[in-house]
Every structure is written in C-alpha cells, then in structure tokens.
Amino acid sequence: MEIEHDPVIAAIAGRRGGYFTTADARDNGYGPGALASARGRRAIAKVRYGAWALPATYGELHATEQYAVRCQAVADKLGPGAVLSHHSALAVRRMPLVAVDLSLVHVTRLDQRNGRTVAGVRFHAGSLTDSEIDEVDGRQVTTLPRALWESASLAQVRSGVVAMDAALHHGLVDRDQLERAEERHRGWQGSPRASAALAFADGKAESAGESLGRWMFHVFDLPKPVLQYDVYDENGNFLGRSDYAWPEWRHLGEFDGLRKYYRPYKEGDDASEVVVSEKRREERMCGQRYGMSRLIWGDVYTLDRGVAARVLAQLTQSRRLFG
Incomplete structure (x- = not known):
C-alpha cells in the first residue's frame, strides 16, 4: 500500500494535528526510499525536517493553518523545555495572522539560555512565569494576553490590531488583561507598536x-x-x-x-x-x-x-x- 492511502498514517496525522513523522512512517513500514518516492510524486508534503503531511488535507489549508501545523511539529519535537510564543502561540489558537512573517516558528526557552535561530525556529530567551504558560491541544503556549503582546511587538501595528480585535470580539480577552500585559512588558523593544495596536483595537470589528x-x-x-x-x-x-x-x-x-x-x-x-x-x-x-x-x-x-x-x-x- 502506498503511504498516502494508508489509513494508519492518516490516523496518526490526524491525532498529531495534521502531520506525521519520519519515525511514524518507519514504524509502519515506510523507509527513506518510500518517503522519497512519495514526495517525488507529490503524495506527501514536507512540513519541516522529519515531519510530513498528506496533501489531501494539508494542501487545502490556508498558509496560516499550515504554519500552525509546523508550529505543532516543532513543539512536539522540543518537548517541555520550550513554549510556543509570539505568532506561533496565536497560530495554534487559530487566531488571525495578517501581514505577519510566517517563515519562523517562535518558541520561548524555559532554561533562559541565549536566544538564537536554528532550522526555522526562533528561540527567545524571555522569562516566563507559570501564570504565563497555557496549554492548547496538549502543547505549552504562552497565555493569550502575552501572546498577543509578543506578536504585536514583532509585527506591523495593523497586524496587532487584527489579532487584538478578534480576541476582544470573541471574548477571549478583555482590555484589562491587555493593559496588564502592556504594563508588564512595556520595556520590550517592539512594545510601542503593541501599545499603538491596543490603543486602536476595537472588539466590534467582526473580521x-x-x-x-x-x-x-x-x-x-x-x-x-x-x-x-x-x-x-x-x-x-x-x-x-x-x-x-x-x-x-x-x-x-x-x-x-x-x-x-x-x-x-x-x-x-x-x-x-x-x-x-x-x-x-x-x-x-x-x-x-x-x-x-x-x-x-x-x-x-x-x-x-x-x-x-x-x-x-x-x-x-x-x-x-x-x-
């Protein structure tokens, strides 16, 4: 059976949130040659190193949804020592990301070692308290107020406006929570952009x-x-x-x-x-x-x-x- 038709592989991808690993394929009888052949005929799509997806589902996803799958794959690979943050913490919550750079998955390290960028992952060295860590689908993420502030600090003001509008509109946060995030993180380099987004944000916007x-x-x-x-x-x-x-x-x-x-x-x-x-x-x-x-x-x-x-x-x- 070809890998793209294997219901076990499809079930694994569904359970993981849209992807399967090279190890998953090997454990089910598909070695490097089978993966290379499947990729050559476009029967599987590469999510990132060691992670694959089935085009029948992955190919139908919007770019931000594909990005969320990649974020989940990174979180699963890194384990409990890292927390999805910034744009990535919004992506796995299915928050709107507009005019945002999706080339990097953002994580904050819990060991407080220096930040760096490796293999498409941006490691941030920020300090996180237990109250700033949440869980989405079994993966650690920064809480929504912090994630909104993190993302808005990296992006254009309008990107922060879109995300904050959506969070306020759906009742996922209130202004007090965002204002507390502003107070706590006003020393960040990009915080003035986030402050501008918050000043303009309005939960009455529906899209x-x-x-x-x-x-x-x-x-x-x-x-x-x-x-x-x-x-x-x-x-x-x-x-x-x-x-x-x-x-x-x-x-x-x-x-x-x-x-x-x-x-x-x-x-x-x-x-x-x-x-x-x-x-x-x-x-x-x-x-x-x-x-x-x-x-x-x-x-x-x-x-x-x-x-x-x-x-x-x-x-x-x-x-x-x-x-």
Missing part, C-alpha cells in the same frame, strides 16, 4: 477585513466610522446592520468578504439567492438616504491611497446628496 478597513481609514486620515451600525426605517423596523457607518455624512460601508455570504448559507439554500438577499439588504439600508462604499480584501490590505481617496469622495457625495 480581519473589517479591522484592516478601520486601519486604512486611520492611516489616510478619513473620518472615524461607527462599527456595526443598525439602520431602521421611519417606522422603527430594522433593515440591516452595516459594517461601518458615518451617520453625519449619511454614508455606510461594507467589507465584502466571503464571510458575509457563507454566514446565512444553510443546507438547501441556493447560492445565488444568498447573494441576492445580501444585495436587497444593502438596497433597503441605502433606501433610507445613505450612500454606500464597498471594500474587498485587496482594497484594505494594500493601503492604497487611491482607495482612500475613493471612499472620501463617496463620503463627500453622500453628505451633499443626503445630508
């Missing part, structure tokens, strides 16, 4: 795209929007909720991510009907004398001055027409 849109408005000095704005008709009937709103400009904004179309989709629904329903919702809201800006991922990710200028022009037009 990474909405968070990036907020950041784009801020960077280009557009008016600050209200988030999750409810629109009613003249009789007080609820018509819909907009991702962004500038009430004084009579203008609404929507981030058109796939989330919006998957959210109401139920078994038996027709996909085209879902799209039409979403369009009618927007039309009902705009029927109350509002303009509308629609943003997609490319608009909010690239920080394009032209996109910001378009939104400002639409805001100005709405205020002129409906204000």
Whole structure:
C-alpha cells in the first residue's frame, strides 16, 4: 500500500494535528526510499525536517493553518523545555495572522539560555512565569494576553490590531488583561507598536477585513466610522446592520468578504439567492438616504491611497446628496 492511502498514517496525522513523522512512517513500514518516492510524486508534503503531511488535507489549508501545523511539529519535537510564543502561540489558537512573517516558528526557552535561530525556529530567551504558560491541544503556549503582546511587538501595528480585535470580539480577552500585559512588558523593544495596536483595537470589528478597513481609514486620515451600525426605517423596523457607518455624512460601508455570504448559507439554500438577499439588504439600508462604499480584501490590505481617496469622495457625495 502506498503511504498516502494508508489509513494508519492518516490516523496518526490526524491525532498529531495534521502531520506525521519520519519515525511514524518507519514504524509502519515506510523507509527513506518510500518517503522519497512519495514526495517525488507529490503524495506527501514536507512540513519541516522529519515531519510530513498528506496533501489531501494539508494542501487545502490556508498558509496560516499550515504554519500552525509546523508550529505543532516543532513543539512536539522540543518537548517541555520550550513554549510556543509570539505568532506561533496565536497560530495554534487559530487566531488571525495578517501581514505577519510566517517563515519562523517562535518558541520561548524555559532554561533562559541565549536566544538564537536554528532550522526555522526562533528561540527567545524571555522569562516566563507559570501564570504565563497555557496549554492548547496538549502543547505549552504562552497565555493569550502575552501572546498577543509578543506578536504585536514583532509585527506591523495593523497586524496587532487584527489579532487584538478578534480576541476582544470573541471574548477571549478583555482590555484589562491587555493593559496588564502592556504594563508588564512595556520595556520590550517592539512594545510601542503593541501599545499603538491596543490603543486602536476595537472588539466590534467582526473580521480581519473589517479591522484592516478601520486601519486604512486611520492611516489616510478619513473620518472615524461607527462599527456595526443598525439602520431602521421611519417606522422603527430594522433593515440591516452595516459594517461601518458615518451617520453625519449619511454614508455606510461594507467589507465584502466571503464571510458575509457563507454566514446565512444553510443546507438547501441556493447560492445565488444568498447573494441576492445580501444585495436587497444593502438596497433597503441605502433606501433610507445613505450612500454606500464597498471594500474587498485587496482594497484594505494594500493601503492604497487611491482607495482612500475613493471612499472620501463617496463620503463627500453622500453628505451633499443626503445630508
């Protein structure tokens, strides 16, 4: 039997969180030659040295999900002497990682030896107390407030905003916890970036795209929007909720991510009907004398001055027409 069809290997990969090791393969009768042959025909994918995955599942994962598998493989290899931290502690929690370098797995050593980078693993020499160590799927990770601060200290401010927004939105942390992390770690080299992210973070943002849109408005000095704005008709009937709103400009904004179309989709629904329903919702809201800006991922990710200028022009037009 070829390794990619072996249910035992598939079960091992599932149990480990998406990968199997060279030793797992050997223990089930697949030596170096079998692995080389399988890799040559693209029947297995290399996760890292000594760790492999089955493309039928691994190949369908987003880059951040593949990164999480790699982080798990590193944690299992290193054992209890190291703790997943920074971006890696967020990845294994399935937190959004946007505009973040995924080339290195980050761990904090418990022996407090000097930090270094070896074989795609960045070893940090920070001090960890027992209260700052958590467990996810049997692996040691830094607690979420600390991990958010660690990650934001290494990344762009907007990356920290996306992760903090998500954690606040889902009730995984509160602002007090993040502010305590800020107080404890304000001496870190990248802490000013993390502080800027915390100052801007808002749990009302429902997706990474909405968070990036907020950041784009801020960077280009557009008016600050209200988030999750409810629109009613003249009789007080609820018509819909907009991702962004500038009430004084009579203008609404929507981030058109796939989330919006998957959210109401139920078994038996027709996909085209879902799209039409979403369009009618927007039309009902705009029927109350509002303009509308629609943003997609490319608009909010690239920080394009032209996109910001378009939104400002639409805001100005709405205020002129409906204000």
